[in-house]
Amino acid sequence: MNGQESVAPLRLGTRRSALAMAQSGMIAREVARVTGRRVELVEITTYGDTSREALAQIGGTGVFVSALRDALLEGRIDLAVHSLKDLPTAAPAGLLLAAVPEREDSRDALVAAEGLTLQELVEKLAGAGRSARIGTGSPRRMAQLNNWAAARGAALETVAIRGNVDTRIGYVAKGELDGVILATAGLNRLGRAAEVTEHLDPELMLPAPGQGALAVECVDPELALALSALDHRPTRAAVVAERALLAALEAGCSAPVAALATWQGTELRLEGVVGTVDGATLLKMTANGPLVLDGTAEEQAAALGRALAARLLDRGAANLMGERAR
Numbered sequence: 001m002n003g004q005e006s007v008a009p010l011r012l013g014t015r016r017s018a019l020a021m022a023q024s025g026m027i028a029r030e031v032a033r034v035t036g037r038r039v040e041l042v043e044i045t046t047y048g049d050t051s052r053e054a055l056a057q058i059g060g061t062g063v064f065v066s067a068l069r070d071a072l073l074e075g076r077i078d079l080a081v082h083s084l085k086d087l088p089t090a091a092p093a094g095l096l097l098a099a100v101p102e103r104e105d106s107r108d109a110l111v112a113a114e115g116l117t118l119q120e121l122v123e124k125l126a127g128a129g130r131s132a133r134i135g136t137g138s139p140r141r142m143a144q145l146n147n148w149a150a151a152r153g154a155a156l157e158t159v160a161i162r163g164n165v166d167t168r169i170g171y172v173a174k175g176e177l178d179g180v181i182l183a184t185a186g187l188n189r190l191g192r193a194a195e196v197t198e199h200l201d202p203e204l205m206l207p208a209p210g211q212g213a214l215a216v217e218c219v220d221p222e223l224a225l226a227l228s229a230l231d232h233r234p235t236r237a238a239v240v241a242e243r244a245l246l247a248a249l250e251a252g253c254s255a256p257v258a259a260l261a262t263w264q265g266t267e268l269r270l271e272g273v274v275g276t277v278d279g280a281t282l283l284k285m286t287a288n289g290p291l292v293l294d295g296t297a298e299e300q301a302a303a304l305g306r307a308l309a310a311r312l313l314d315r316g317a318a319n320l321m322g323e324r325a326r
């Protein structure tokens with residue numbers, strides 16, 4: 001046996017949902033390329049995968065992440081891939097955010113029958129004498145949809161749903177709902193981009209902090225160094241700003257908070273939204289910061305996020321979000 005063959009494959013922990021498998025498979029190929037090592041997928045079942053309870057009841061999307069993090073800390077896997085928007089802003093000691101690969105489309109998407117946009121859907125159903133029933137389990141999406149409808153006097157009702165992509169799209173296919181909102185990035189990664197009937201403009205629907213981006217976590221600093229080849233620094237700076245905003249608001253992952261940082265030349269432009277689920281109030285603010293992608297980029301980006309959070313809190317964001325999570 002030569003030295004090459006005796007090197008054990010890297011164990012990449014993944015949830016077994018179709019989306020997690022697609023994301024993990026994609027990153028596994030990249031990891032094999034940059035490390036020159038074999039990568040095997042190790043399936044980890046999380047409580048969030050087996051429970052039918054509402055996400056808010058079982059502690060939010062953090063439940064998907066914690067089983068993978070436990071496996072990392074216990075040495076059962078070498079690296080894990082998460083959807084960045086599901087990653088709690090506080091990381092347990094010992095975990096390294098080795099890479100944030102280039103972000104996919106960050107926008108939310110409408111999947112509706114007959115290829116209709118939100119506006120067309122609302123108009124058509126108003127003609128039929130009823131309101132559009134749109135499924136989403138996300139308070140952030142509910143707040144913005146309800147606010148959009150209220151501003152137009154449109155008859156729209158949000159319906160709380162959860163489940164995987166198939167389940168959610170199934171509600172529309174079976175005619176139980178008029179439309180559902182999903183993240184474009186997830187649909188793209190699953191090869192289901194064609195099901196989207198409208199990509200929602202961030203003006204209407206600002207995405208969740210980190211939406212469309214992935215996080216690669218590991219424990220071993222040497223592995224982290226190798227994985228940093230997959231890091232996309234403009235994406236990392238953007239999501240750091242978005243997550244700093246979220247953390248400074250002390251909002252739980254189920255609070256109606258949205259944030260998106262985009263590059264305008266050498267400036268990072270951060271937009272934040274805090275609202276009430278009923279859409280009655282939506283607070284939207286923007287901060288711009290010139291940002292140099294050097295060793296201090298993350299601190300500069302985080303400062304931008306904290307500054308915007310402070311301005312939102314000045315305007316009463318804490319009251320809007322209701323009871324703060326912890």
Ligand SMILES: NCc1[nH]cc(CCC(=O)O)c1CC(=O)O
Nearest residue numbers: 083085182183185186211212213
């Ligand atoms: N909350 C679940 C979740 N977490 C990550 C994605 C996929 C998109 C992404 O990577 O941001 C989704 C599905 C969705 O919101 O439709």
